[in-house]
Every structure is written in structure tokens, then in C-alpha cells.
Amino acid sequence: MTIFRRTLLLLSASSVSLATPLAVRAQTAPGGSEGFTGKIAVKRADSVPAFPRRPEAPRSAPNVVVILLDDVGFGATSTFGGLARTPNLDTLARDGVRYNRFNTTAICSPTRAALLTGRNQHQVGFGNLQDIAAGFPAYNTIWKKETASIARILHDNGYSTAAIGKWHNTPQWEISSAGPFDRWPTGLGFDHFYGFMSGEDDQWEPHLFDNTTPVESPQKAAPGYHLTSDLVDHALRWVDEHDALAAAKPYFLYFATGAAHQPHNPPAEWIARNKGRFDGGWDRYREEAFARQKRLGVIPANAQLTPRPEGLPAWDSLTPDQKKLYARQMEVYSAFVEHTDAEVGRLIQEVRSRPGGQNTLIFYIVGDNGGSAEGGLDGSIANEAASGTGGQVGVAAQLAQLDKFGGPDVANHYAAGWAWATTTPFQWMKQVASHFGGTRNPLIVSWPGHTDAPSAVRGQFGHVNDIAPTILDAAGIALPDTVDGVKQIPFEGRSLVPTFTNAAAPEAHREQYFEIFGNRAIYRDGWVAAARRPYLPWKLIESGLSVYTSDPATDRWELYHVDQDYSEANDLAAKEPAKLAELKAEFEKEGLRNGVFPLLPAPVGAPSLYDKNATRFAYQAGIGQLPRNALPDLSGRAHRFEVDIKGDAATGSGVLLAEGGRLGGFTLYVKQGRLVFENNAYGQAHQTVVSDAALPSGPLTVAYEYAPDQPSAKGALFNPSVPGTVTLYVNGKQVAAGPVGKFLTAVGAYSEGFDIGLDRGSLVSGDPAGQARYTQPLGEVRLLLK
Structure with a gap:
């Protein structure tokens, strides 16, 4: 039986x-x-x-794909007049509809929060970047339960959901294996997540998560690896698995590239295709792009080209070395955009060819803000934190490594002049939410049979918070009153569906405020009032906390009638004082309603993964890839690391501990019996201190101690790297000492972490002994702050 x-x-x-x-x-x-x-x-x-x-989606509800690029200005792509050749985007634009008055928030995390919720970024808790949370509800980066994501709403209505690529919307202190995970993508409505959690990541050797589990560096297993290609492959694999297992359900795919954020890492063959294309410089770029934009019809015929902002040099004023360097920087950036176009084009073509591909609604947002000036006036070959920690280098040092641009040995970023050029025809760039150079990005929507009359550009004012209500409108799903028992606040965005087939549809989004770092503006019925902060966007990190000290009440307000002045070229503040006063009052009302005030809340006192009052920390052997914020920032700070070796120290070799990666950090390892400390300054200089004798037999304790030459400067967002002395110890006895310059920890590479017994991320050391697993058992590791 x-x-x-x-x-x-x-x-x-x-x-x-x-x-x-x-x-x-x-x-x-x-x-x-x-x-x-x-x-x-x-x-x-x-x-x-x-x-x-089980919940079922409405009959004929479309699949939805939302594509978001990073740090691509309005005038970067050929589709909108730029020099980066984007044939796949051109094709999508011909088949779909183009929007030329669509806006983001001017920076990464807030744009994504508004995109994924349909609310204003302050309502979600992202009035600022994930990296610099402040202690007010609108700025604390804690996703509010009353602003459920579009993924959660679709999931509850019968959709499968996935987020692939850049996230950047989980509190810093919750990004670890300890969780909690309710504000990770998989806790906010996505069935699956594959990507990175920080604001930037390496294209060659990224730091990825599969749902909430760290992924071993894919580059080590696949030489020739590139992150954008991997993300496309993973997205298509998810779609195919969905079709095999849940074909009756529609799906929502949120695909956010790391491109074209710094570091600019395109394959070398794409760089070669751009050689010599930018020798004319950024002033000529603006003029030529402006002319092309008018020919393409993506800006009005009466639009004006705005002048170069004060502080950016004219191209003709530069030295030959500067021109050579800056032109190369833009060749690499253009190649990055072009490679991204090819890979995202592959995604779109494959999705369209799958079952249900013709009933797939695609939103392609070409950038989450304007071009980025965060490389500084000269550009950079170190990462974003470099300008605040001492890693910036000038023209000569960059020229010496020109042949490495785009590759894994540098984290190159273009000069600020190119950020301005790629926002043609507008003023300013990323961070500057007061002006369209920071907020205006192209949008293309394609839905076969539903986006008719594609040749007509849509000129209705739009905002990134319009995407979520548009998706629900197209799918025939209502915004729920409650999610998990929490009453939901209404959408701030408006559906774009009426504009899909009618270029003359009435403007539904009639009012919208903007604010990032105190740069602020408000749009209402064709007018914009704007106030820009006095700091320059290419000096944000370098300026440190001083950005938060000047009084916003002293900022000068400007006024533009953007229905008639598309590019904000003519300031009418003196001529229309009543209209300016009206809009300033409206901004204050909207600011109070949305939690924008107080302006410029300083990013201090956020929760931490470690006890900020502690001076002694202990770790057990074998742990690895602790996030950089699981330890204090040791740059420029006196400290001591001790490692207990339980096995026979005389026969051991390999990594004892490491923090950071190939673009910055330090490691302590054993090579040929000797204790070695290696300092990696932004990938540009490696310094070692080596013990004068081999380690003795048996168990013992080794240590290094760092003493800075001078106290750390105050007022920086990060501790600056400063020269100092590293001393090595064996069982408490000094065995070596030597100078190091620009000592820094994992802050030199945002996504790198701390490891014991093996350097698990990208490798701090170029020495094989500094890359290998330690061969003897280890005991406790202790960090002592001085």
C-alpha cells in the first residue's frame, strides 16, 4: 500500500x-x-x-520596463543633439514618443525615490543622497511606509517584479549582512534584486548583491567582464525565467545602469572610435549641439543658448596640455555612453522579441540628473571622495596615465566643463536643482499600438514622479488606500498616458518644486522662480560641511517665463517682482508641506554600524567584506590593528587584514616570513613598510600602528588623507617603521570593505603575497583608536 x-x-x-x-x-x-x-x-x-x-493583473496589462541611466545630461546623446552616437536610442525615439520638458531632481538617490514612488523625494525620506543622511524625516533616507513603491503596488496586483543595477536608496547603516532588509529592494516590493547598493561602482570589478547576498567578484571568474553587459545578461535571464515559470503574469523590470557615472569605464575598442572627436572643446560642443537640437526639433526654434557660468574657463584659454587631457576625458565618456547605448539596445531588442514583447511599455530616462562636475575643474583619476580626502591630482599627473583611462587602474572622470557642455542648452549641471541644467533629462516612451504619432515631440512639463502614476494608469490599476495597513499619501505625479497619442494634450503637471543642497526652484504654469546656492558644483565634496553653514536667506532669486524662454536665458526678476514674490511664497508653502525645511540639514549624527563612542573593536578570524562604514574612518586618525596568529607564524604567508581595494586602501600581510604593511593611495602610489626579520615560530601577535604627521582637518565630509608613520610590531616589540603618504581607508573606494585572512574584494596590493589567503589559523583581530 x-x-x-x-x-x-x-x-x-x-x-x-x-x-x-x-x-x-x-x-x-x-x-x-x-x-x-x-x-x-x-x-x-x-x-x-x-x-x-493569488492576485491577478488586469487583462492585457502590459509588461513594464523602466530604464534609467546615470549622470547623462540633456545634450549628451545624438538623439537629443549631443555627440555621443546612440543609434539604439535613436531607433526607440523614432518608434516611440520623446519628451523635452521632463525633469529629474538633480541628483541620484532623490531621483530614484521619486521615480519609484510617484511622490516627491522629501516625502519618501530622500531629500538628499543616501550617503549623507540628516536627522529630519525628509532627509533621513528611511523610506516612508506611506509611500509604497510602484513595485510593491504592481506586485500586489499580480505582477512579477525585479530591480537590476544601481539601487542607492537603502540607509547606509542597514547595508550589511546584519540587515534589517525591509528597506532593501526585496523588502520594498521587488521579487528579485541584482546590482549594487552604493552611488557609484566599478564597471570592471563591481561589488554586487544577489537579493541580499554579496556576490563574489565576477571579474575574477570572467576576464573581460563588464558590469553593464552583466546587468543586461542578468535582466534577460530573469525575463526568460519569468516567462518559463509565470508566463500568465506581466512583469515590471527596473533597469538602472551604473553608466555613465564616474568611473568612466568603457571597453578600449569603444574609446578608439572616439579619438579626436572632442578636440574642439566644450564651447564648440555647446554651439554644435545647440544647432543639432534645433534641427532635430527637440528644443523650440526660439530657444536661446545660455552662456558659460563664471568659474569655468573658456576652451581657448587653456594650455595645449589641458586641451589634450580634457579632450581625452570626453572621448572616454562618449565611449561609455555609446557602449551603454549598445548594451541597453540589446536589452530592448531582446525584450521586444520575447513573448509579450509587443505589449511591453518601455520608459527610457536618459540620466538621473545633468552632467556631473564632481571631477573638478581638471577632472580626476581617483574616485568622488578624492577631492575631499586629498586624492585629486592635476593635469600633469593625469597626462602621465592617459593610456590607462577607461581601464581598471584609474577611476577617471571628465573636467567640469564637459558637464556643462552635455547639459546644452541649459545653465548649470548636476546638483543644481534650481536650473534645468541639473534637472532636465530626456524621456522616451515606447508602447507599440499605444504611442502613436511618434514624430511629434511632447512639450508638456513632466517630472520623474509622473512615471509611477503613468504605469498604474496604463495597467488599469488604482493606487491603494493602504499598504500593510498604512494609509498611503496620494501621488504627486500625474499620468502621461494622455500624451501618448496626443502631442497637444493639456498639461497635467502644473506645479513642481525642486531642492537639492539648498539649490531650489518652483515651477508653476509656465513660470520658474529659482535660487542657487553660492558654492560651485565642482567643489561640493571639497567644500565639505562649509556648504551647510551659509545662510540660504541671502540667496538671490531669479525668475523665468519658461513657456516662452525654454532654456532659462532671460532673468525677469527685476521686471516682474510681483510674480517672483508669488512664486517664492508658493515655494515656501510647498516646502513646508513636503518637509523641505530646514534647508541644508547637516549630515551629522546618523546611525552607525559601529559604536561611535568606542575606542576598541574586536573581530573574529574569517569574516570578510564588512562594509566600509562598519569601521571608523581611519584616514588621518591614529590607530593600531593587532592580529593574533594561532598557527605557526614562521610558516604562514598571505593576507592578515585588508581594507579598501585597488583604487585605495591598506593591507597587512606576510611575505617570505616577513610582516608587510602596504598603503595604496588612490591606486596611484604604493608604499610598503617591511619587518627587518622573519617572524618567529609558533603563535604570536603582530600589529601595525599609524600616527599621522598632523591632526585631521575639521569640517570635511570625510577625514582627509595625511602623511604619517606606520610602525610594525611582533609580540609588542617594534620590528620596522616607515613613512606613508596619503594614508586612507575604504573611503577611498566607496564600495570596498574590510577583510580578515583574505582580500575578498578588488585587491589593495599588486603583490601576490598581498592577494593570497593566509595559510595559518588566525585568532582575534583588534582595532584600537588613539
Whole structure:
């Protein structure tokens, strides 16, 4: 007799052995089965089974793909007049509809928060970047439960959901294996996540998560690896698995590249295709792009080209060396955009060719803000934190490594002049939410059979918070009143669906405020009032906390009639004081309603993964890839690391501990029996301190101690790297000492972490001994702050 038949007999016997039947229960059953629609009785014959009904999407609801690029200005791509050749984007634009008055928030995390919720970024908790949270609800980076994501709403209405690529919307202190995970993508409505959690990452050797689990560096297993290609491959694999396992359900795919954020890492063959294309410089770029924009019809015929901002040099004023360097920087950036176009084009073509591909609604947002000036006036070959920690280098040092641009040995970023050029025809760039150079990005929407008359450019004012309500409108799904019992606040965005087939549809989004770092503006019915802060966007990190000290009340307000002045070229503040006063009052009202005030909340006092009052920390052997904020920032700070070796120290070799990666950090390792400390300054200089004798036999304790030459400067967002002395110890006895310059920890590479026994991320050291797993058992590791 089979187990199945025996079970049926037992169940049957049980159902007839009770003499007194109980009342039939429906709807609610024991064991927490609320919502049960069958019947439960003592007798099986009187019972009716019923499984919970899964949510179903409305009939014919489309698949939805949202594509978001990073740090690509309005005038960067050929589709909108730029020099980067984007044939796949051109094709999508011809088949879909183009929007030329669509706006983001001017910087990464806030744009993504507004995009994924349909609310204003301050309402979600992202009035600022994830990296610099402040202690007010609108700025604390804690995603508000009353602003459920579009992924969660679609999931609850029968969609499969996935987020692939850049996230940047989880509190810094929750990005670790300790969780909590409710504000990771998989806790906010996405069935699956594959990507990186920080604001920037390496294209060659990224730091990825599969849902909430760190992924071993894919580059080590696949030479020639590139992140954008990997993300496309993973997205298509997810779509194929969805089609194989849940073909009856529509899907929502959020695909956010790391491109074209710094570091600019395109494959070398793409760089070669751009050689010599930018020798004319950024002033000529602006003029030529402006002319092309008018020919393409993506800006009005009466638009004006705005002048170069004060502080950016004219191209003709530069030295030959500067021109050579800056032109090369833009060749690499253009190549990065072009490679991205090819890979995202591959994604779109493959999705369209799959079952249901013609009923797939695609939103392609070409940038989450304007071009980035965060490389500084000269550009950079170190990462974004470099300008605040001492890693910036000038023209000569960059020229010496020109042939490495785009590759893994540098984290190159273009000069600020190119950020301005790629926002043609507008003023300013990323961070500057007061002007369209920071907020105006192209949008293309394609939905076969639903986006008719594609040749007509859509000129209705739009905002990134319009995407979520547009998706629900297209799918026939209503915004729920509550999610998990929490009442939802209404959408701030408006549906773009009426504009899909009618270029003359009335403007639905009639008012929108903007604010980032105190740069602020408000749009209402064709007018914009704007106030820009006095700091320059290419000096944000370098300026440190001083950005937060000047009084916003002293900022000068400007006024533009953008219905007639597309590029904000003519300031009417002096001519229209009443209109300016009206809009300033409206900004204050909207600011109070959305939690924008106080302006410029300083990023201090955020929760931490470590005890900020502690001076002693202990770690057990074998842990690895602790996030950089799991330890204090040691740059320029006196400290001591001690490592207990439990095995035979005389025969051991390999990494004892490491923090950072190939673009900056330090490591302590053993090579040929000797203790070695290696300092990696932004990938540009490696310095070692080596013990004068081999380690003795048996268990022992080794240590290094760092003493800075001078105290750390105050007022920086990060501790600056400063020269100092590293001293090595064995069982408390000094065995070596030597100078190091620009000592820094993992802040020199945002996504790198701390490891014991093996350098698990990208490698701090170029020495094989500094890359290998330590060969003897290790005990406790202790960090002592001085």
C-alpha cells in the first residue's frame, strides 16, 4: 500500500469516528487562515477546500520596463543633439514618443525615490543622497511606509517584479549582512534584486548583491567582464525565467545602469572610435549641439543658448596640455555612453522579441540628473571622495596615465566643463536643482499600438514622479488606500498616458518644486522662480560641511517665463517682482508641506554600524567584506590593528587584514616570513613598510600602528588623507617603521570593505603575497583608536 493511499484511509477513518459534528466555519479558519473561502467541518464530506486566490493583473496589462541611466545630461546623446552616437536610442525615439520638458531632481538617490514612488523625494525620506543622511524625516533616507513603491503596488496586483543595477536608496547603516532588509529592494516590493547598493561602482570589478547576498567578484571568474553587459545578461535571464515559470503574469523590470557615472569605464575598442572627436572643446560642443537640437526639433526654434557660468574657463584659454587631457576625458565618456547605448539596445531588442514583447511599455530616462562636475575643474583619476580626502591630482599627473583611462587602474572622470557642455542648452549641471541644467533629462516612451504619432515631440512639463502614476494608469490599476495597513499619501505625479497619442494634450503637471543642497526652484504654469546656492558644483565634496553653514536667506532669486524662454536665458526678476514674490511664497508653502525645511540639514549624527563612542573593536578570524562604514574612518586618525596568529607564524604567508581595494586602501600581510604593511593611495602610489626579520615560530601577535604627521582637518565630509608613520610590531616589540603618504581607508573606494585572512574584494596590493589567503589559523583581530 502506498503512503498516499494509507493517508487517505486514515483521513477517512478520522472523519467518521467523531459522533458529534461541529458547526461549519467559512471565511475564517483556525491557524490564521483568514480569507479562506471554503468550508471547514468535522466531516471531510461537509468540508470544501480552497486555496488562497493569488492576485491577478488586469487583462492585457502590459509588461513594464523602466530604464534609467546615470549622470547623462540633456545634450549628451545624438538623439537629443549631443555627440555621443546612440543609434539604439535613436531607433526607440523614432518608434516611440520623446519628451523635452521632463525633469529629474538633480541628483541620484532623490531621483530614484521619486521615480519609484510617484511622490516627491522629501516625502519618501530622500531629500538628499543616501550617503549623507540628516536627522529630519525628509532627509533621513528611511523610506516612508506611506509611500509604497510602484513595485510593491504592481506586485500586489499580480505582477512579477525585479530591480537590476544601481539601487542607492537603502540607509547606509542597514547595508550589511546584519540587515534589517525591509528597506532593501526585496523588502520594498521587488521579487528579485541584482546590482549594487552604493552611488557609484566599478564597471570592471563591481561589488554586487544577489537579493541580499554579496556576490563574489565576477571579474575574477570572467576576464573581460563588464558590469553593464552583466546587468543586461542578468535582466534577460530573469525575463526568460519569468516567462518559463509565470508566463500568465506581466512583469515590471527596473533597469538602472551604473553608466555613465564616474568611473568612466568603457571597453578600449569603444574609446578608439572616439579619438579626436572632442578636440574642439566644450564651447564648440555647446554651439554644435545647440544647432543639432534645433534641427532635430527637440528644443523650440526660439530657444536661446545660455552662456558659460563664471568659474569655468573658456576652451581657448587653456594650455595645449589641458586641451589634450580634457579632450581625452570626453572621448572616454562618449565611449561609455555609446557602449551603454549598445548594451541597453540589446536589452530592448531582446525584450521586444520575447513573448509579450509587443505589449511591453518601455520608459527610457536618459540620466538621473545633468552632467556631473564632481571631477573638478581638471577632472580626476581617483574616485568622488578624492577631492575631499586629498586624492585629486592635476593635469600633469593625469597626462602621465592617459593610456590607462577607461581601464581598471584609474577611476577617471571628465573636467567640469564637459558637464556643462552635455547639459546644452541649459545653465548649470548636476546638483543644481534650481536650473534645468541639473534637472532636465530626456524621456522616451515606447508602447507599440499605444504611442502613436511618434514624430511629434511632447512639450508638456513632466517630472520623474509622473512615471509611477503613468504605469498604474496604463495597467488599469488604482493606487491603494493602504499598504500593510498604512494609509498611503496620494501621488504627486500625474499620468502621461494622455500624451501618448496626443502631442497637444493639456498639461497635467502644473506645479513642481525642486531642492537639492539648498539649490531650489518652483515651477508653476509656465513660470520658474529659482535660487542657487553660492558654492560651485565642482567643489561640493571639497567644500565639505562649509556648504551647510551659509545662510540660504541671502540667496538671490531669479525668475523665468519658461513657456516662452525654454532654456532659462532671460532673468525677469527685476521686471516682474510681483510674480517672483508669488512664486517664492508658493515655494515656501510647498516646502513646508513636503518637509523641505530646514534647508541644508547637516549630515551629522546618523546611525552607525559601529559604536561611535568606542575606542576598541574586536573581530573574529574569517569574516570578510564588512562594509566600509562598519569601521571608523581611519584616514588621518591614529590607530593600531593587532592580529593574533594561532598557527605557526614562521610558516604562514598571505593576507592578515585588508581594507579598501585597488583604487585605495591598506593591507597587512606576510611575505617570505616577513610582516608587510602596504598603503595604496588612490591606486596611484604604493608604499610598503617591511619587518627587518622573519617572524618567529609558533603563535604570536603582530600589529601595525599609524600616527599621522598632523591632526585631521575639521569640517570635511570625510577625514582627509595625511602623511604619517606606520610602525610594525611582533609580540609588542617594534620590528620596522616607515613613512606613508596619503594614508586612507575604504573611503577611498566607496564600495570596498574590510577583510580578515583574505582580500575578498578588488585587491589593495599588486603583490601576490598581498592577494593570497593566509595559510595559518588566525585568532582575534583588534582595532584600537588613539
